[in-house]
Amino acid sequence: MTSVDENRSGGPGPAAGEWAADGAAGGWSAGDGGQAGGYPSADYPAAGYHYAEPDRLTRWVNRFQARAPRWLAPVAALGCVAGAVGFTLVTDPTRSAPDAAPSCFLKLITGLDCPGCGGTRAFWYLLNGDLPAAARHHLLFVFAVPFLIYLYVAWAGRQFFGWRLPQLEITPRAIGIFLAAWGAFSVLRNLPWAPFDAFYV
Template sequence: MPPGATWPAGSVPAPPPAPPRSLVRRLLPPVGTLAGVVAAFAYVGAVDPNEPGHYPVCPLLRFTGIYCPGCGGLRSAHAFAHGDLPAALGANALAVVGYGIFAVAITVWLIRAVRGVPMRLAISPVWWWGIGAVLALFTLVRNLPFGSALAP
């Protein structure tokens, strides 16, 4: 196209496709994420949250006496890192469900990265509201007398 000329409206050519990324570059994000999570579990597995003074106290629990959905999460991760699933479930059952969801998601991400298929996570607002409802219900039940089995 000569200098100063413009493309007619709606006819701008698409840019050329990007060259395919190497396997190593495709694996960096999921492997990096997995390495960060493994490092966090290794730290929590080594530094026992059952001993006072190692981690801060949940502010909601400290000021209101109400267990939040995350209360017991560190103790759950510590027990899970040591292979004690019953203790992990007793400390925070919802966190253990989260570990399973993460394991499935990271596996799918790794498989898609190896195959060269981009990982796109698009969650509709209905799912976000559902997740919020589950968290609210879990919080409510674990703070009532009949749900004391869910309290850490």
């Protein structure tokens, strides 16, 4: 850990009083380890400034990330998706009882569809090639799936093979529009009138 009075090479740095005096006069020089104009440099941080020591977990994660091969993250993500696919196919949520675990707490208490209700069933119908039924159970999920697949393929292709596929630019504005559409869909699907009641699951 580098103290205030030591630079990164281990040599002594100016004392706090020297920082103030030299800085006020605008007299930082290369010999003082500073910059012209009275601003401290990276080698001589301002008096009282300290770098936070990373905790043990952060250090372990950083070491693991530095040593892990590039293909590990895409394979791990693919393994998680494969687990979700296997669970959905085995349990078949389209034949489960309404209160079967795992179930939606909001649905059990209020009878209303939450923003995610029907997503697992929509996933099951997509896996079985029934796009209309999937869209009826969760239209926004079906809309998002192609974008999620492309994002994964572009990322994994770069990690594995160095592909340079065009990257989707997901701006805060786009995220806001999608979340607003998801919120509106969550409200409209709970209305008891046609055609909105067709999306109630």
